[in-house]
Amino acid sequence: MPALQTTALTKTFGERKRFSPLGRRTQSDGVLAVDDLDLTVDDGEVFGFLGPNGAGKSTTINMLLGFIHPTSGSAEVLGHDVTENSTALRSRLGLLPEGFDLYENLTGREHVQSAIETKGADDDPDAIIDRVGLDPEDARRAAGGYSKGMAQRLALGIALVGEPDLLLLDEPSSGLDPKGIKLLRTIVREEADRGATVFFSSHALGQVQKVCDRVGIMADGEMVAVDAIDDLREQLGTGAVVEATVADVPDLDPLRALDAVREVSVADDVVRITCDAPETKMTALRRLDDATTVNDVAIEDASLEALFEEYTSQEAATADAEPAVVPATGGDD
Numbered sequence: 059m060p061a062l063q064t065t066a067l068t069k070t071f072g073e074r075k076r077f078s079p080l081g082r083r084t085q086s087d088g089v090l091a092v093d094d095l096d097l098t099v100d101d102g103e104v105f106g107f108l109g110p111n112g113a114g115k116s117t118t119i120n121m122l123l124g125f126i127h128p129t130s131g132s133a134e135v136l137g138h139d140v141t142e143n144s145t146a147l148r149s150r151l152g153l154l155p156e157g158f159d160l161y162e163n164l165t166g167r168e169h170v171q172s173a174i175e176t177k178g179a180d181d182d183p184d185a186i187i188d189r190v191g192l193d194p195e196d197a198r199r200a201a202g203g204y205s206k207g208m209a210q211r212l213a214l215g216i217a218l219v220g221e222p223d224l225l226l227l228d229e230p231s232s233g234l235d236p237k238g239i240k241l242l243r244t245i246v247r248e249e250a251d252r253g254a255t256v257f258f259s260s261h262a263l264g265q266v267q268k269v270c271d272r273v274g275i276m277a278d279g280e281m282v283a284v285d286a287i288d289d290l291r292e293q294l295g296t297g298a299v300v301e302a303t304v305a306d307v308p309d310l311d312p313l314r315a316l317d318a319v320r321e322v323s324v325a326d327d328v329v330r331i332t333c334d335a336p337e338t339k340m341t342a343l344r345r346l347d348d349a350t351t352v353n354d355v356a357i358e359d360a361s362l363e364a365l366f367e368e369y370t371s372q373e374a375a376t377a378d379a380e381p382a383v384v385p386a387t388g389g390d391d
């Protein structure tokens with residue numbers, strides 16, 4: 059059973075019939091925030107959910123959390139329909155929603171304690187507070203006075219209560235300092251290692267690249283790419299670039315003849331090889347080393363940021379021609 063699965067999941071906001079002062083129904087457009095989304099995330103995966111501002115990530119997560127209802131389509135989380143509002147499901151989830159609220163007068167520790175009681179878990183609140191790097195002194199203060207980063211650490215701690223089977227995290231690195239971001243990465247990995255599925259949205263692409271098994275990139279309500287980062291590189295042909303500093307520049311034609319070598323160029327004593335597939339870079343490097351002495355080498359795989367740019371700009375070009383606004387149903391009489 060997949061940890062989560064959506065089928066043609068769709069959400070349109072503001073698709074309402076309006077009435078003119080004369081009582082006539084008038085046309086009203088809605089915003090198509092999530093458009094026919096089919097997505098499966100397997101048990102035990104760390105899945106990074108990416109997309110530019112307004113792509114539909116939070117709307118999707120809020121539907122998965124059962125906070126908003128889909129306009130059409132369906133979603134299952136841990137085998138439960140998200141519209142069921144099942145308490146059995148809630149106790150198996152770790153949630154960090156966007157724009158969560160804390161109780162101003164409760165301390166951080168009391169928040170964690172309360173989450174432990176609600177879930178019927180047996181965690182040690184101090185261990186959770188320590189795990190998310192919240193200072194024990196701060197944990198005894200009212201959360202109303204917390205900085206953004208402290209509140210975020212606390213919210214993450216609350217999500218971790220009860221060893222959830224699935225962590226659904228909306229921008230978990232929001233407001234965290236670099237140490238906090240590193241800690242978050244460690245926690246995500248630890249959670250995956252104990253068998254949990256982690257599904258999180260993020261704009262921190264460098265972090266996503268380090269921790270995710272697969273990523274999905276959304277743009278204008280649609281999933282434009284879903285795969286492991288290496289496979290996305292291969293699909294786009296962004297591959298990898300090898301820059302080798304050589305003793306003498308040899309005949310480069312045998313390199314150019316290699317499958318998946320897109321381009322070979324030379325500047326002084328540096329041979330630059332652009333490979334379509336990341337795995338070709340070592341073959342190309344060995345071939346070059348057979349023909350001359352390689353004194354230094356730099357290898358650069360296309361970053362997730364470059365892939366993100368590539369996928370979302372392709373989508374932007376399509377979206378220019380076809381805006382993600384749908385006409386209201388039952389418009390003018």
Ligand SMILES: Nc1ncnc2c1ncn2[C@@H]1O[C@H](COP(=O)(O)OP(=O)(O)OP(=O)(O)O)[C@@H](O)[C@H]1O
Binds near residue numbers: 090091114115118
């Ligand atoms: N409650 C709402 N009412 C009307 N429109 C909404 C509502 N919530 C979201 N939208 C619209 O739906 C689209 C998707 O928004 P969403 O918040 O899901 O994007 P996102 O990918 O999470 O963006 P960000 O990275 O900025 O958080 C946007 O056009 C947004 O304006």
